[in-house]
Amino acid sequence: MKIIKNLGLVIFLTGLAIWTASVFMGGFTLQQDQLDVFVSEKGIKSELITKKITEDVVGKTLGTFAFTGAIRNALAENNTYYDAQIAKYDAAKEWDKKGEQYQYRINDKDFQAFSFSLAKKAGTGFIVENKGLMWFLTFGLSILGALMFIFPNLVLLGKPGIKNDHIYHDAATNRGWIAWLVLIYLVLFYLVLYFNADYVVNWTFILDPISNALNGGDASQWFVYGFLYCTIMLTMAMRMYIKYRHNKYQIVRTTSVLFFQIVFAFLIPEIMSSLGKPGYDFKNAFPLDYDFFFEWNLETLTESGGLGIFILVWGVVLTLVIVPVMVYFFGKRWYCSWVCGCGGLAETLGDPYRQHSNKTMKAWKLERWLIHSVLAFSLVMTVVTLYCYFTGAESLLGINTQWIKDTYSFLIGAWFAGVIGTGFYPIFGNRVWCRFGCPLAAYLGFVQRFKSRFRITTNGGQCISCGNCSTYCEQGIDVRAYAQKGENIVRSSCVGCGVCSAVCPRGVLKLENGPEAGRINPTQVLLGNDVDLMDYVNNDQDVA
Amino acid sequence: MEEHIVIIGNGISGVTTARHIRKASDKKITIISAETDHFFSRTALMYIYMGHMKYEHTKPYEDYFWKKNRIDLKRAFVETVDHENKQLLLSGGEKMSYDKLVLAVGSTPNKFGWPGQDLEGVQGLYSKQDLDKLEANAPDNKTCKRAVVVGGGLIGIEMVEMLLTRDIPVTFLVRENNFWNGVLPIGESQMLNRHIKSHHVDLRLGFNLDSILADDNGKVRAVTIKETGEEIACNVVGLTAGVSPNVAFLKDSGIEIGRGIKVNPMLETNIKDIYAIGDCAEQHEGINGRRPIEAVWYTGRMMGEALAQTLTGKPTAYNPGHWFNSAKFMDIEYQTYGWVFSKPKEGNTHFHWMHKDDNKCITIEMQEGTRKFIGINNFGIRLRHELFDRWLTEGQTTDYVLEHLKDANFDPELYAHYEKEILAEYNKQYGTSLAPKKKSWKRIFA
Ligand SMILES: Cc1cc2nc3c(=O)[nH]c(=O)nc-3n(C[C@H](O)[C@H](O)[C@H](O)COP(=O)(O)OP(=O)(O)OC[C@H]3O[C@@H](n4cnc5c(N)ncnc54)[C@H](O)[C@@H]3O)c2cc1C
Ligand code: SF4
Ligand code: SF4
Numbered sequence: 001m002k003i004i005k006n007l008g009l010v011i012f013l014t015g016l017a018i019w020t021a022s023v024f025m026g027g028f029t030l031q032q033d034q035l036d037v038f039v040s041e042k043g044i045k046s047e048l049i050t051k052k053i054t055e056d057v058v059g060k061t062l063g064t065f066a067f068t069g070a071i072r073n074a075l076a077e078n079n080t081y082y083d084a085q086i087a088k089y090d091a092a093k094e095w096d097k098k099g100e101q102y103q104y105r106i107n108d109k110d111f112q113a114f115s116f117s118l119a120k121k122a123g124t125g126f127i128v129e130n131k132g133l134m135w136f137l138t139f140g141l142s143i144l145g146a147l148m149f150i151f152p153n154l155v156l157l158g159k160p161g162i163k164n165d166h167i168y169h170d171a172a173t174n175r176g177w178i179a180w181l182v183l184i185y186l187v188l189f190y191l192v193l194y195f196n197a198d199y200v201v202n203w204t205f206i207l208d209p210i211s212n213a214l215n216g217g218d219a220s221q222w223f224v225y226g227f228l229y230c231t232i233m234l235t236m237a238m239r240m241y242i243k244y245r246h247n248k249y250q251i252v253r254t255t256s257v258l259f260f261q262i263v264f265a266f267l268i269p270e271i272m273s274s275l276g277k278p279g280y281d282f283k284n285a286f287p288l289d290y291d292f293f294f295e296w297n298l299e300t301l302t303e304s305g306g307l308g309i310f311i312l313v314w315g316v317v318l319t320l321v322i323v324p325v326m327v328y329f330f331g332k333r334w335y336c337s338w339v340c341g342c343g344g345l346a347e348t349l350g351d352p353y354r355q356h357s358n359k360t361m362k363a364w365k366l367e368r369w370l371i372h373s374v375l376a377f378s379l380v381m382t383v384v385t386l387y388c389y390f391t392g393a394e395s396l397l398g399i400n401t402q403w404i405k406d407t408y409s410f411l412i413g414a415w416f417a418g419v420i421g422t423g424f425y426p427i428f429g430n431r432v433w434c435r436f437g438c439p440l441a442a443y444l445g446f447v448q449r450f451k452s453r454f455r456i457t458t459n460g461g462q463c464i465s466c467g468n469c470s471t472y473c474e475q476g477i478d479v480r481a482y483a484q485k486g487e488n489i490v491r492s493s494c495v496g497c498g499v500c501s502a503v504c505p506r507g508v509l510k511l512e513n514g515p516e517a518g519r520i521n522p523t524q525v526l527l528g529n530d531v532d533l534m535d536y537v538n539n540d541q542d543v544a
Numbered sequence: 545m546e547e548h549i550v551i552i553g554n555g556i557s558g559v560t561t562a563r564h565i566r567k568a569s570d571k572k573i574t575i576i577s578a579e580t581d582h583f584f585s586r587t588a589l590m591y592i593y594m595g596h597m598k599y600e601h602t603k604p605y606e607d608y609f610w611k612k613n614r615i616d617l618k619r620a621f622v623e624t625v626d627h628e629n630k631q632l633l634l635s636g637g638e639k640m641s642y643d644k645l646v647l648a649v650g651s652t653p654n655k656f657g658w659p660g661q662d663l664e665g666v667q668g669l670y671s672k673q674d675l676d677k678l679e680a681n682a683p684d685n686k687t688c689k690r691a692v693v694v695g696g697g698l699i700g701i702e703m704v705e706m707l708l709t710r711d712i713p714v715t716f717l718v719r720e721n722n723f724w725n726g727v728l729p730i731g732e733s734q735m736l737n738r739h740i741k742s743h744h745v746d747l748r749l750g751f752n753l754d755s756i757l758a759d760d761n762g763k764v765r766a767v768t769i770k771e772t773g774e775e776i777a778c779n780v781v782g783l784t785a786g787v788s789p790n791v792a793f794l795k796d797s798g799i800e801i802g803r804g805i806k807v808n809p810m811l812e813t814n815i816k817d818i819y820a821i822g823d824c825a826e827q828h829e830g831i832n833g834r835r836p837i838e839a840v841w842y843t844g845r846m847m848g849e850a851l852a853q854t855l856t857g858k859p860t861a862y863n864p865g866h867w868f869n870s871a872k873f874m875d876i877e878y879q880t881y882g883w884v885f886s887k888p889k890e891g892n893t894h895f896h897w898m899h900k901d902d903n904k905c906i907t908i909e910m911q912e913g914t915r916k917f918i919g920i921n922n923f924g925i926r927l928r929h930e931l932f933d934r935w936l937t938e939g940q941t942t943d944y945v946l947e948h949l950k951d952a953n954f955d956p957e958l959y960a961h962y963e964k965e966i967l968a969e970y971n972k973q974y975g976t977s978l979a980p981k982k983k984s985w986k987r988i989f990a
Contacts, residue, residue: 159742161875165709166595246875248958360606459954460929462870462879464841465556465604466588471597484604501956503596505872507879507926510954514985524567527929529846530863531937533853537564 001152008148015141022138022202026125028067030057034121042117046104048078053118067122068198071115075106109406115198120218127205134206143235150239160246162503164472172426173352179426187423194414197221214267215274223270229345230262236348243351249498249511253337257344265341278304280311283339286319287378288440290408295389323440324447330513331454332444333496342433345422346474347497350430354499357429357476364476367436367493374412375442381408412437431474435493445492453513454496455520456489458482460527463508469500483508486526490519548572549855550632550642552622556841557822558648559583560848561855566613568856573614574640576632578621580672582607587841589675590702594709599672625797627815644855647794647805647813647820648848651787651839654695660756665764666781669703678706681780685712690778692716692767694753695785696723698871703782704745705874715746715776717753717769719785729886729907731896732921736873738902743874756781787839789824802826804837809861811851819855821847831862833883840869866936867919868929876903881932882919884909892918895942895973897966899924906966910942915974917942925962926954931988943978946970950983 035058039050052074062070082104089098106114127134157163172178192200204219207227211219219227237258244250260283269279278300286292292315301308326334336343357363381404388394388401395401421433434441448454456479463486469479475493479500482489489500489509501509525537549565551558554577562573588602610617621635625645632640653668655661667677682688691707693700696718707714720726722733723740740747752770759765766777789804800806800814804826811819822844827836834843846864853860870879884907888894893912898905904924910917917940920932931952935945945952949963963980971977 159875164591164594164596168598169595247956248960249956252958361608457954459926460933461842461845461868462929464587464870465585466591467585467597467601467604468588468591471601480604498956505877506870507877507954510926511957515989518989524564525849526845527933528842528865528868529849530860531865533850533860533863536858537849537853 001155005149005152005156008145008150008152010145012142012145012149015138015143015145018134019138019142019203022127022134022206023200024064026123026127026202027061027063028119028122029059029061029124030067030118030122032058035118038118038121044106046078046082046106048081048104049074049106052077057118057122061124064119064199064202067119068115068201071118071198072111075111075114079105079108112196112198116201116221119198119201120204123201123205127202131205131209135209138206139231143231146235147238150235150242153239153242157242162505163243164468164503167352167355173355175356175427179353182426183424186425187419190414190419190423193221193225194418200224211270214270215279217274226266226270229341230266233258233261233344233348236351240348240351244502247498247502250502253498254347256338257340257347260339261341261344277307278311281341282311282314282318284341285323285335285440286315287375287382287443288340288342288438289315290378290381290413290439291405293382293386293389294405295385298389323444327444327447327454328452329454331452331494331496331511332441332448332492333454333494333498333511335444336434336441336495337497342417342421342438343431343495346425346430346434350422350425350474353425353427353430354474355429355471356427357431357435357474359470359473359476359478364478367476370436371438371442371445371493374416374437375439377408377412378439381405429474429476431476431495434495435475441493441495448494449490449492451516453516453519455512455514456482456494456500457510457512457514458486458488459506459508459510461486461529462506464506466505468503468505469509472499472503474499479509486521486523488519488521546570546572547643548574548641549644549646550640551575551646551648552632553577553646553648553650553822553824554580554583554617555586555648555650555822555844556583557650557844557848558646560845561646561648561821561852562615563613564849564852565855566615568852568858571856572616574616574618574642576618576620576622576634576640578619578635581617581619582610584672586670589669589672590706592675593678593706622793625794625799625818627798627818630817643817645818646851646855647799647818647824648822648844649790649793649824651823652790652792653699653783654786654788655783656785658753658756660758660764661783663756663758663764663781664762665779666756666783668783669699670787678703678780678782682707682710682712684710688712688779690715690776691780691782692753692776692778693782693784694767695783696720697784697786698724699787700782700784701740701873703784704740705743707780707782708743708745712780713744713746715748715778716740717748717751717767719750719752721750723747723749725886727886728921729884729894729896731898732905732907732923733886735898735902735905735923736876739874739876787823789826789837791824809863810854810859811847811862819851821851831864834864834867842869866933868933876924877926878921878923879927880919880921881927881929882909882917882936884919884921889918895970897962897969899962899965904962908942908945915942916940917945920945928952928954928988942970943976947978947981948987950980951988953983 035053053071056070056074082101085101086098167173203224204221207219207224211217211223237254240254241251264283265281269281273279291297301312323335337347384396384399384401384404387396416437417433421437424432463483465480465484467480469483473479474497475495477491477494479489496511498511501511523538525534549571551562554575558575562575565571565573582603583605584602585604588597591597592599622632623635624633630642634640653670665681668674682691690713692715693703694717704714704716722730723736725733754768754770756764757766764781766775767781768775791801791805794801798815799818805813805820805824807813807820807825807827809831811821813820823839830836847862850860850862866882868881888909891912892909895908907921909919917935946967953961967978967980
């Protein structure tokens with residue numbers, strides 16, 4: 001069994017190595033006619049760009065970085081030229097002429113998309129010619145290897161039950177060198193995905209056939225991300241199924257997140273766009289879905305007929321009615337650990353790292369500040385956007401709509417949710433985003449804390465303060481602090497993953513939905529002691 | 545100046561006392577311990593060795609807690625107690641005065657005078673130091689090719705489980721003919737026998753340790769068994785044949801000592817202003833049918849809760865409610881509420897149900913005839929403490945308890961339920977025709 005496991009590791013790493021190496025493989029040969037079509041399709045007005053690209057790129061076969069570098073360089077030179085023109089006309093106070101220059105500039109943040117689109121046309125060589133084989137060598141080997149690594153656990157972990165042996169002995173799960181390597185890989189991955197997708201255009205070739213089959217178009221970097229996301233969740237879900245095979249709550253919950261990710265977040269949107277409809281993830285609720293009220297989305301939806309209007313109404317109802325009502329009955333877990341995609345990745349890929357969440361009081365304070373700030377940020381952004389959308393203004397109270405949207409997308413959407421939220425799994429735990437950043441979680445948290453039937457019941461006086469529950473709470477809740485006082489856990493941040501209850505060796509914790517009365521039950525002296533003493537101390541309101 | 549209360553021992557009983565004194569007063573509080581700087585959970589020692597947690601995680605309170613609550617911590621060993629001058633002599637010669645003294649000094653592992661019991665590689669499992677020792681003695685199965693654990697109790701089985709996680713072969717010597725049969729009814733003990741063996745443990749039931757043999761370097765090399773004379777080669781011997789109050793340092797202090805520190809229900813010793821609680825305290829007579837010495841976590845905590853009231857002006861006897869306890873035997877969780885004896889007490893009888901998977905069972909002790917509920921042992925199924933506590937107070941019958949068993953189920957949601965099966969078996973044995981009632985929140989919160 002150990003041999004199969006180790007062999008699996010080797011195969012997995014081989015797949016991962018080929019995947020990584022594929023970035024550097026192949027060549028890019030841009031033809032003149034490809035460039036011309038692109039220029040006319042995109043309505044590019046600057047001849048400088050066309051000229052420079054024709055000179056430096058067309059007809060040559062370049063490597064990934066030479067190619068994207070040359071394109072970006074052409075764009076940069078173009079901008080330098082027109083910036084100079086603008087400055088010149090500005091000095092000369094020739095406002096009309098100055099105004100004309102702007103149409104020739106390319107927005108800096110569009111460089112990667114520009115370069116990506118050209119690279120996608122220009123790709124040649126082994127990968128482009130052997131997409132199926134490359135899929136097997138990358139995805140295929142990695143999945144196979146991972147499964148070979150995971151399945152022997154059925155035997156190696158021993159009989160069903162909680163098996164957290166050696167988590168704090170292993171360099172992968174105890175913040176050792178493996179954890180740091182994984183962190184670096186993940187962070188680089190997200191940096192490339194969000195900010196330099198043109199570097200990894202080769203990855204998209206590998207998934208073109210699947211993308212074509214699903215939505216009739218070639219794969220974009222977002223398709224790659226979506227597919228990868230589903231694959232990783234699916235593979236790591238197998239690990240969950242084996243690890244928690246004695247625990248039906250975990251099994252059903254894992255199946256649920258898997259279903260919502262693959263069907264709702266991935267398949268339905270792909271199929272919708274293949275039908276020429278807006279690709280919408282029906283479970284993604286605002287404000288997690290922070291661009292739901294952005295102009296472009298509102299425009300797309302209002303232009304898409306009945307379906308668009310339905311989505312618009314659904315999105316609003318989801319956030320305002322469905323989400324809070326469900327939280328009232330089941331706690332925020334129905335979303336965070338049964339439905340949500342971010343939660344889904346955290347509960348599968350992230351499960352080996354759940355113990356790294358910080359349990360200190362300081363971290364809790366930071367959490368409350370941060371997450372509520374992000375919620376406020378997202379709401380302000382949305383108000384500004386909507387105001388500007390309906391009035392046609394550029395800003396509200398001095399806040400520029402474009403600026404605030406860009407800032408949010410960059411800081412919160414890319415850095416917080418992606419680079420930090422997932423990239424830092426191996427060191428800070430798997431729910432950094434969900435705990436500190438997600439505005440939807442903040443909103444659900446209010447409902448859960450103040451108006452919900454959900455609680456984690458503490459079983460009388462049975463707690464032995466061992467600390468397993470706190471250690472394995474991914475949300476950094478010091479569960480033991482409540483359990484050892486005989487007090488129920490009613491915390492806004494609890495995502496109801498149920499792992500505290502699973503790891504408790506004394507059967508102290510139960511997630512349940514019950515009457516609101518008696519849900520919050522501060523106690524001082526625990527069940528099992530003298531009845532009079534319990535009455536006396538627990539009813540004494542002055543006690544700290 | 546505020547009265548100075550000194551507590552020796554930073555375990556659950558000492559710390560609970562300190563916390564509750566602080567809640568109710570501004571008295572000066574000092575906790576002395578030789579073991580660790582901060583309170584940690586002794587019950588979690590096994591998880592550190594197994595790699596589920598680090599020592600840090602076993603501390604129930606963050607380090608800032610003590611200063612914030614003005615509880616002074618002192619790391620030192622108390623050599624002697626001089627009650628005439630109300631003074632303690634600490635290791636290193638330092639002295640400390642007290643106005644009131646609380647002895648919460650815990651236990652030490654039993655040693656029954658076996659030849660070789662002090663050899664290198666022979667150890668108990670009680671303190672943080674014991675854990676460090678085990679880490680040194682048995683880091684892996686190259687250093688420790690086999691371990692022998694002596695004594696089939698709760699700590700013994702934990703030690704076995706620990707060693708198995710390092711792939712160390714373990715021989716488990718149990719004096720009784722079935723595991724923990726002094727406490728558990730036979731059906732349960734036998735289920736645990738099978739469970740232990742299924743983890744590839746060399747379980748020797750009905751065997752006693754005879755002697756421990758040394759190699760040339762004074763390290764353990766083998767043990768011999770009394771009944772057969774067999775010699776078992778090993779590198780580590782775990783002595784887990786129970787614990788006794790840790791009272792050696794009090795021998796000549798004038799404080800009355802039996803097996804433990806003798807106390808009355810007010811937890812007072814024979815000497816004014818000196819109290820004893822937790823594992824180390826011995827009642828003159830057991831309270832409410834309990835044993836005079838109760839060496840479990842919960843009772844230490846409850847004594848602490850009670851004593852703190854006394855020390856802050858509200859004299860309170862130690863008067864625990866219904867007995868409860870819990871443990872885990874490898875993969876099988878165990879809870880108990882009320883009393884279930886290994887053999888039913890005079891006038892009582894047992895109802896036993898076992899699941900076909902051989903990892904879940906319950907035993908109920910009840911009065912014969914009236915079927916009044918006395919207590920339950922539940923294995924592999926979690927039950928709600930609050931309800932059993934109430935049912936015991938109300939003096940419910942077993943019929944009532946089983947009918948309402950769904951209310952008391954505490955397993956995670958979506959788990960399979962066994963109430964129906966249990967009732968079917970009960971109906972068969974007692975000729976009743978009970979059916980489980982649907983779970984009712986109204987009743988649970990009544
Ligand atoms: C491995 C293990 C697992 C256990 N699991 C469970 C369980 O699951 N459930 C359960 O109910 N119980 C369990 N127990 C028993 C439970 O831990 C004890 O009953 C409880 O910890 C006793 O607490 P205490 O405060 O009385 O004493 P202790 O926790 O023993 O604290 C006494 C402290 O006093 C210190 N001390 C003693 N003498 C001196 C001195 N002269 N000077 C300075 N310091 C001194 C000691 O070093 C020690 O730190 C377990 C015990 C062990 C060892
Ligand atoms: S408190 Fe328990 S259920 Fe809630 S997030 Fe933490 S581990 Fe999960
Ligand atoms: S895991 Fe269970 S026994 Fe341990 S501290 Fe948490 S609630 Fe208490």
